[in-house]
Amino acid sequence: MTTSAPESTIDLIGAILIEMFEFPAEEIQGGTLMRDMLTDSLMVVEMAIVLHERLGIKVDEEELRALTLAEFAEVLDARITAR
Template sequence: MRDAVTTSAPESVLDVISELLVEKFEVPSEEVRGSAPMSDLLIDSLMIVEMAIAVHETLGVKVDEEELRAATLDEFAASVDARLTDR
């Protein structure tokens, strides 16, 4: 019974963003590490804009493109998660 609870638990913000990177932006999964700068994962300005839109559509959190450029994956996920928690 405990497994059912675990599998039905909501995905973490880090998991959701990682999934977007791999599935929508076709970033190789081995490159999606918490310490990776988002600017390395999203290699051009259009991808950064599209990620900001995807995060807003998926999680309902508006993010600034500069925030995406400046943060690592872990930092960005923590920032988005904090805004979700503050609601």
């Protein structure tokens, strides 16, 4: 499991999961696949929109389906750094 993404990015994603989707905080872990937390296509689209609004970066919906939370946070951090 990859966990080198800064906690702040993981915390941000976790907070969105809790706020918007009422996902249980105790189940948010770096090794959990995003698709297991975003269980339908509307949730995936909403997460992509919220992350774009809050971070100003585009998120591919396939990334939200294929990556773990930690991997996805690393992708976001790389995009933020590259700006």
